[in-house]
Amino acid sequence: MLRSLILAAGVALPVIATAADVELGPRPYFLIDRMADSPLKTKLQSCASMEFKKSDFSIGHRGAPLLFPEHTVESNVAAARMGAGILECDVTFTKDKKLVCRHAQNDLHTTTNILATDLASKCTTPFEGAKNGEPAKAECRTSDITLAEYQTLNGKMDAANKMGATVAEYMDGTANWRTDLYATTGTLMTHAESIELFKDLGAKFTPELKSPSVEMPFEGYSQEDYAQALIDEYKAAGIPASDVWAQSFNLDDVLYWIKAEPEFGKQAVFLDASYNIKGFNPNDASTFPYDFAELHAKGVNYIAPPMWMLVAVEDGNIVPSAYTKEAKAAGLKLITWTLERSGPLANGGGWYFQTIKEVTNNDAMYMELLDVLAQEVGMEGIFSDWPATVTYYANCMGK
Numbered sequence: 001m002l003r004s005l006i007l008a009a010g011v012a013l014p015v016i017a018t019a020a021d022v023e024l025g026p027r028p029y030f031l032i033d034r035m036a037d038s039p040l041k042t043k044l045q046s047c048a049s050m051e052f053k054k055s056d057f058s059i060g061h062r063g064a065p066l067l068f069p070e071h072t073v074e075s076n077v078a079a080a081r082m083g084a085g086i087l088e089c090d091v092t093f094t095k096d097k098k099l100v101c102r103h104a105q106n107d108l109h110t111t112t113n114i115l116a117t118d119l120a121s122k123c124t125t126p127f128e129g130a131k132n133g134e135p136a137k138a139e140c141r142t143s144d145i146t147l148a149e150y151q152t153l154n155g156k157m158d159a160a161n162k163m164g165a166t167v168a169e170y171m172d173g174t175a176n177w178r179t180d181l182y183a184t185t186g187t188l189m190t191h192a193e194s195i196e197l198f199k200d201l202g203a204k205f206t207p208e209l210k211s212p213s214v215e216m217p218f219e220g221y222s223q224e225d226y227a228q229a230l231i232d233e234y235k236a237a238g239i240p241a242s243d244v245w246a247q248s249f250n251l252d253d254v255l256y257w258i259k260a261e262p263e264f265g266k267q268a269v270f271l272d273a274s275y276n277i278k279g280f281n282p283n284d285a286s287t288f289p290y291d292f293a294e295l296h297a298k299g300v301n302y303i304a305p306p307m308w309m310l311v312a313v314e315d316g317n318i319v320p321s322a323y324t325k326e327a328k329a330a331g332l333k334l335i336t337w338t339l340e341r342s343g344p345l346a347n348g349g350g351w352y353f354q355t356i357k358e359v360t361n362n363d364a365m366y367m368e369l370l371d372v373l374a375q376e377v378g379m380e381g382i383f384s385d386w387p388a389t390v391t392y393y394a395n396c397m398g399k
Helices: 002-008 027-033 039-046 073-081 118-122 167-171 191-200 223-236 251-260 292-297 322-329 350-359 365-377 388-397
Strands: 055-060 084-087 090-093 099-101 125-128 137-139 269-271 302-304 311-314 317-320 333-339 381-384
Touching: 027 039, 027 365, 027 388, 039 365, 039 388, 055 073, 055 388, 073 084, 073 191, 090 223, 099 191, 099 223, 118 125, 191 223, 223 251, 251 269, 292 322, 311 350, 311 365, 317 350, 317 365, 322 333, 333 365, 350 365, 365 381, 365 388, 381 388
Parallel strands: 055 084, 055 381, 269 302, 302 333, 333 381
Antiparallel strands: 090 099, 125 137, 311 317
């Protein structure tokens, strides 16, 4: 089924198995060239002609969405070609309770062409164009449509022009540092299809169970049913638990997997959104909402905060944060997100660089932060919107 889907989309299906199959392209070299002279730059330059191979340290964040529509076949093939050893499917469900890959249950209006199709009338909030200074409105959920209807859609770059008066204007919102060049067709996937694709690409798996936009239980479908369904699709495909890092921002999901599916639970990843709590400071342990030792005692082995929570600036240098030190002291393994999601870094890097904005003034900081995260923080893996950068670093540094 998936192979015919891929062929219909005009996408070649490589098997990423040897070093020669990994193609990094110019971006890692572009970033290294912009670094100030340093031992790190010299080391990275020395690896320019090496034969690169895939690395589990390099995680494709929704594929390779810097240039390709996220959670599509095309995006994930690109990520695998760039050496991402682990690929992500954010998991949500349709009206008929089938699991599909979308970043959120309610993002179809920004990540697909649904508003330009007959399915637009089924959206939770049908499109209303901007007028009189008021922004446009739209909300389209996977739970608004069946799986069969979902499979008629095309993926697009995740964006919207909120002041668009027409559907065409609203859908034309891609950031100027991304591109629509590769977004003419984005082949959507079910979760099961993503498993088949990632396996064929020689990659491992990190599905994220997304928080539903609908009230749960949904027509008798409970949160535990949903969490179990995700694991069941890996078991049905014969995927070993050691190749799967199931994620959730909902701690109860992680604890459910630890109890109900202990082999999968060993690598379940708790995505930490402590930044949403007023007063939280990653350099002040008194503001941390979780007791890391208690989490570890409950069976949580992996925790994944955003990059900025793991680092701070001292005397002009990037150093591990108090959050990092406390988590590692408790025995937790760290994964982080998301490199290459911020665009050009000349103005401080925005949300993902907020704790180190005072030393962030050019794109070289992608490599410099990556080095601190790898060597001083001690990451298990790093999500990236353009995995070639992390793959280059991982190969050069033996990760």
